[in-house]
Amino acid sequence: MNESFGSRLRARLDECGPLCVGIDPSPALLHTWGLDDSPAALERFCRTVVEAVADVAAVVKPQSAFFERWGSRGIAVLERTIADLREAGTLVLLDVKRGDIDSTMAAYAEAYLDKGSPLAADAVTLSPYLGFGSLEGAITSAMANDAGVFVLARTSNPEAAGLQRLVAGQVLAGAAAANAGHAPFGPVGVVMGATLPELEHSLDDLNGPILAPGLGAQGATPADVARLFGSVRHAVLPSVSRAVLSDPKLVRSRTLRYRDECAAHLAADAR
Numbered sequence: 001m002n003e004s005f006g007s008r009l010r011a012r013l014d015e016c017g018p019l020c021v022g023i024d025p026s027p028a029l030l031h032t033w034g035l036d037d038s039p040a041a042l043e044r045f046c047r048t049v050v051e052a053v054a055d056v057a058a059v060v061k062p063q064s065a066f067f068e069r070w071g072s073r074g075i076a077v078l079e080r081t082i083a084d085l086r087e088a089g090t091l092v093l094l095d096v097k098r099g100d101i102d103s104t105m106a107a108y109a110e111a112y113l114d115k116g117s118p119l120a121a122d123a124v125t126l127s128p129y130l131g132f133g134s135l136e137g138a139i140t141s142a143m144a145n146d147a148g149v150f151v152l153a154r155t156s157n158p159e160a161a162g163l164q165r166l167v168a169g170q171v172l173a174g175a176a177a178a179n180a181g182h183a184p185f186g187p188v189g190v191v192m193g194a195t196l197p198e199l200e201h202s203l204d205d206l207n208g209p210i211l212a213p214g215l216g217a218q219g220a221t222p223a224d225v226a227r228l229f230g231s232v233r234h235a236v237l238p239s240v241s242r243a244v245l246s247d248p249k250l251v252r253s254r255t256l257r258y259r260d261e262c263a264a265h266l267a268a269d270a271r
């Protein structure tokens with residue numbers, strides 16, 4: 001692997017269309033699938049999802065929390081899931097939402113971005129709460145490893161608005177500065193919920209990908225994705241978890257439906 005994350009994401013979006021599928025093996029979903037709540041069931045769940053979506057989702061996003069709850073046994077399943085996805089050629093965005101002072105961030109970067117790490121992903125989610133500058137080392141590490149990061153800017157949950165409205169501009173400016181001069185995208189993506197009533201900031205100068213979670217279970221639709229992100233449609237990566245995971249037999253068909261509906265709405269509503 002020696003192509004930048006931006007190039008690999010561009011190629012994957014062009015090949016598969018705009019969708020990220022989350023792997024969120026919650027106890028509720030394991031129960032719905034008729035599985036017990038155990039590491040073995042977790043592994044079965046993940047294998048089923050990987051087989052169903054690896055060739056049709058541009059990106060797959062395992063949610064670390066659902067693996068961490070099983071301690072080392074859960075992390076072992078996460079390692080195997082990441083390896084299976086990468087072997088299948090799917091980009092892996094590990095959802096860990098990390099953020100800390102620079103020396104601690106260096107250790108997180110080593111854990112999730114260093115090519116030699118057992119948990120190395122193509123990209124990770126980061127939280128900018130300690131200041132965008134605290135993420136600088138992780139961004140440098142991402143670039144050195146042909147990986148990427150997605151920094152929380154305006155998340156999909158309703159509680160976030162008051163706090164994030166105050167700082168989203170700084171996050172977007174920091175990401176745009178880090179991405180300047182890179183093609184086709186820089187390594188710093190941002191997270192902007194598909195549930196937002198409106199975009200309060202311009203994304204035109206970002207030059208990076210936009211992860212847009214909230215489709216399905218949180219109420220956002222493919223039409224919302226197009227309404228919010230039509231002007232940056234080549235860079236948006238809508239993300240869905242529960243709405244495609246709720247029935248093991250329908251994971252693939254629901255993935256295809258969300259992907260194709262997002263593509264159709266983005267093409268039709270592009271401004």
Ligand SMILES: O=C(O)c1cc(=O)[nH]c(=O)n1[C@@H]1O[C@H](COP(=O)(O)O)[C@@H](O)[C@H]1O
Pocket residue numbers: 022024061063095125154155156157191192193213214215216217218239240241242243
């Ligand atoms: O970083 C994320 O992926 C994320 C950001 C955000 O703003 N909102 C959000 O829901 N997420 C994650 O996206 C997934 C959403 O799952 P569903 O609501 O089931 O599609 C969860 O793993 C969340 O942690």
